[in-house]
Amino acid sequence: MPLEIMFWRVLADLYSYFAYPYNMTSEERKKVVPRVCLVGGKAAPGYEIAKKIIKLIHAVGGKINNDPDIGNLLKLVFVPDYNVSVAELIIPASDVSQHISTAGHEASGTSNMKFLMNGCLILGTLDGATTEIAEEIGEENMFIFGAKVHEVPKLRAQRHDFQPPREFRRVIRMIRDGYFGFKDYFKSLCDTVDGEGGDFYLLGNDFASYLEVQAAVDRTFVDKEKWTRMSILGTAGSGKFSSDRTIREYAEQAWGIEPCKRPC
DSSP states (O other): OOTHHHHHHHHHHHHHHHHSOSSOOHHHHHTSOOEEEEEEOOOOTTOHHHHHHHHHHHHHHHHHHTOTTTTTSEEEEEETTOOHHHHHHHHHHOSEEEEOOOTTSOOOOSHHHHHHHTTOEEEEOSOTHHHHHHHHHOGGGSEEOSOOTTTHHHHHHTGGGOOOOHHHHHHHHHHHTTTTSOHHHHHHHHHTTSGGGOOTTOHHHHHHHHHHHHHHHHHHHTOHHHHHHHHHHHHHTOGGGOHHHHHHHIIIIIIOOOOOOOOO
16 A cells, blocks of 8 residues: 555544544543554655655654543554564454555555454455455445545546545644644645645545544444444455465466375
């Protein structure tokens, strides 16, 4: 997934951060669904925008994670050097896995399949392997948002007439104004989604839909029966993504070989 899409995740956390009322009473705090958001990724040496997004994650996390009014209601953490060994710890412990590439820009990866098999609920666009998962378990057991792949070219063609939602403009303005520091450093990052940058990945177009589906996650999470049912059905429907099935199909359709009995 292009790391620019992770900018989306950070902007949503920013919006959540500013949406929390300050000086909440203990009863008000009980109504908030706590979130710990983990972002893993790497930036190639010459991938300037990706490096700036990682820097922004750290800057925003530093502000949110140390705000006494927010406390443990929201945390944002960047996981460095994300790899299989780290995934073995994170995947079984996750409640929601987000696969938020703009439709048409993600190959059919396997991370969401691993999360699915471990009982995690999938939040994402209909892109890559998320489309295949939806075919197996049904969109009703997932949190789907955003433009469909056939809608993306038309939305890009209409960008000159598009006005991003107020929530999107607000969080971009906070970054531009230096609320998280490094004002000049983040300017070119903001330019990619605001103004002359053209917002190639349509973050502004899908932002409202993304916030709506995040609210749906919160509502579902407090409904333990519904959440558990979705989790069970997701895992039960993940059989297609077994490596056994994959190897068998490769053997039959690509390699033209047949299984042999294991020697006694």
